[in-house]
Amino acid sequence: MVFLFEPYIxxxxxxxxxxxxxGWVAIFLLMEMFANALIYKRMTxxxxxxxxxxxxxxxxxxxxxxxxxxxxxxxRTEMANNIINFLENDAQYFITSIISIIGTIFFIFMGDAQTxxxxxxxxxxxxxxxxxxxxxxxxxxxxxxxxxxxxVQTLSYGDxxxxxxxxxxxxxxxxxxxxxxxxxxxxLNVSKIVFLILALIVFTxxxxxxxxxxxxxxxxxxxxxxxxxxxxxxxMETFTRIKDVVxxxxxx
Numbered sequence: 001m002v003f004l005f006e007p008y009i010x011x012x013x014x015x016x017x018x019x020x021x022x023g024w025v026a027i028f029l030l031m032e033m034f035a036n037a038l039i040y041k042r043m044t045x046x047x048x049x050x051x052x053x054x055x056x057x058x059x060x061x062x063x064x065x066x067x068x069x070x071x072x073x074x075x076r077t078e079m080a081n082n083i084i085n086f087l088e089n090d091a092q093y094f095i096t097s098i099i100s101i102i103g104t105i106f107f108i109f110m111g112d113a114q115t116x117x118x119x120x121x122x123x124x125x126x127x128x129x130x131x132x133x134x135x136x137x138x139x140x141x142x143x144x145x146x147x148x149x150x151x152v153q154t155l156s157y158g159d160x161x162x163x164x165x166x167x168x169x170x171x172x173x174x175x176x177x178x179x180x181x182x183x184x185x186x187x188l189n190v191s192k193i194v195f196l197i198l199a200l201i202v203f204t205x206x207x208x209x210x211x212x213x214x215x216x217x218x219x220x221x222x223x224x225x226x227x228x229x230x231x232x233x234x235x236m237e238t239f240t241r242i243k244d245v246v247x248x249x250x251x252x
Contacts, residue, residue, distance in 0.1 A: 011216050011217030011220075015212065015214075079245045097228040111218050112207075114202050122226060134240065136180055142244050150166065
């Protein structure tokens with residue numbers, strides 16, 4: 001929650017510095033120190049918890065799938081890291097994004113209702129982009145994981161030609177997935193830039209009494225909202241990747 005107040009306090013600090021008042025500087029520094037202390041504590045604690053979860057998950061899988069070929073088992077134990085990364089990093093990111101979307105749009109509407117309306121409309125192209133790319137990205141993830149499960153077996157028993165063919169196909173799969181993600185990201189970023197500019201035009205139109213701090217604060221909230229909104233397609237992509245890995249781990 002601390003990060004939601006950062007643009008507001010930053011704006012107040014800038015306005016204060018312009019008239020040689022430093023009270024908001026002290027508040028800003030205290031806020032940053034508090035936020036970093038929380039981040040440090042979470043990071044050191046999380047590693048202990050999630051490495052234990054990973055080991056328990058892998059031990060149960062290996063015990064259940066004792067007769068499975070080694071190539072598949074090795075691949076799936078490595079893929080299981082995706083689940084742990086989701087719990088340790090992605091889940092925190094998505095929770096923060098949800099809080100950020102709700103909090104920043106509140107501050108934007110408080111600052112200017114018309115700007116809030118313009119920014120809210122950015123949800124529409126985000127949804128269109130998600131519907132356009134997510135199925136293809138999901139299929140690419142499944143194909144890539146299917147192929148990856150053959151790696152150890154190919155390296156162990158294949159001849160040079162088979163190994164070369166494997167890595168050539170691996171390269172094509174990775175390039176295809178990267179191309180999809182690139183198109184997805186560029187589409188999202190273009191949409192973000194367009195709505196950022198539109199929102200700033202609406203906010204500054206006929207508003208001649210803006211202070212520098214207010215302008216910086218509103219820009220920060222608009223930018224933070226749009227960046228957080230982009231977590232929606234990222235969440236969908238992450239969900240498809242985790243779902244595929246979980247299904248493989250649960251296979252019997």
